[in-house]
Amino acid sequence: MDTLNNLALEVPILSARYALRFVQFMESRGVKRHTILEKTGVTEDMLNNPEGSLSMTQVLTVLGKADWLMTDERAAFEFGQQLDLPSHGLLGFAVLGQENPRRLVSMIVQYLRVGLPLMDMELASIGSTFRIRLVDTWGLGSLLPCLTKIYMGSIYRVSSQVCSHFTFQFDFPTTTSEQDWKRLAPDSEFEFNAEVSQVMMPLTGIPIRQDDVSLEFLVARTRHDRKQNALEADETALQVRELVMSQPGRPCTTENIARRLDISPRTLRQHLASAGTSFRELRNEIRENFATLYLKDTNVPLESISEKLGFSDQAGFTKAYRSWTGMTPGDVRRQARQKK
Structure with missing residues (x-):
């Protein structure tokens, strides 16, 4: 088990853009870049590579040095406040x-x-x-x-x-x-x-601003709403949708969702059928939406995405995604990178 944990620590998991922003934040507080990066295994080339990622070991090493250099214990919260949408x-x-x-x-x-x-x-x-x-x-x-x-x-x-x-x-x-x-x-x-x-x-109920909205997501929203219109008439279906979105992985089953809603699995299926959908269809739609966003906007390995979305292995995720979209996850990620 320790060997597996050590290997996990060396897998690139975090986009270098986070590390670059953190280093820049520390620089704004008077800490020199070379002081933070020295003996961390993180280089300037890694920070400036938009496709680059850091391992957990590298992240912890950088944070450890920075935490020691921070003179204000509120600084970490302040950095987090810079991480907007x-x-x-x-x-x-x-x-x-x-x-x-x-x-x-x-x-x-x-x-x-x-x-x-x-x-x-x-x-x-x-x-x-x-x-x-x-x-x-x-x-x-x-x-x-x-x-x-x-x-x-x-x-x-x-x-x-x-x-x-x-x-x-x-x-x-x-x-x-x-x-x-x-x-x-x-x-x-x-x-x-x-x-x-x-x-x-x-929640406040205040309308959300539409600053810097991309056409790509507008199209995604239009496609999403075609199936969503029928669901919005049924409160049970809306509750199911929210629960699935909060945890689309393996624990997200008909039985678990029904238990959280305090109804029987049979009643849940009947409600979803009345809303014009099924648990499988609803869950797969949410999985597809999340998977596409992860593939286009992050460098997270396919294995991690498949695990978070509840697939037993990467092959199963690839097969399911191809059935949903007609493309493989690798194809989608390559096309997204070519557009950047």
Whole structure:
């Protein structure tokens, strides 16, 4: 098992654009670039390569040096606040979620679970309030507070257009006053030494802006809505859609979804049939949408995408994707790179 874990640490998983932005952020705070990169295995060529990716070992080494050099424990949260939708390659989500803020939050969380796989996120909702819990899947040790604050800062940035208030809870202490933390996010509450690290945020219902929307995502939205119109008349189908989008992997089965909705699998199937769809059709449509976005906008390996979307292996994912689109995942990724 240790050998497998060590191998996983060396697999390129994070786009170099994140590392470049982080180094630039540290430079803006007076830290020289060579000081951060020295003995990390990360080179200038890697940072400037738009197709490049860093391994978890390289990410942790860079973060470790930077965390030691940071003089303000709020700095990691501030860096996260710089990671807006364009930084994550998420411009199109402003369109995909315009009429349904709940869907926007769900899709952003699912996208970040694959595109920024340094921590996992568990999404839940009660009424109009969302809760996003951060989960350490790598054993981050002393770097856990740093990465947690980066994630929280970015969640605040990308969700602030549809959420009115944020309550941040961190499972570690702080030496900085709450007043100083609130200067970073005036519409928020900060709690430390909590049981878990999570953020709770109610939706505002404010329409989402359409800044910098690409034609590609407009077309995707049009195709998406052709099947969505029939579903919107049925509340059960909408709830199923949100649950599938928050967790489209292997745990997402008819039985599990029915249990979460407190109905029987048979009743669930009947409701979906009345809405003109089925669980399999709905889940595959969401998988196709996510897969296409991952392939076009990230350098995440196909194996990781297939695992996150619930396939037992890459071959199964490739076969399914070809049946949905008539193209292989490799074809889609190559075409996307040629357009850049």
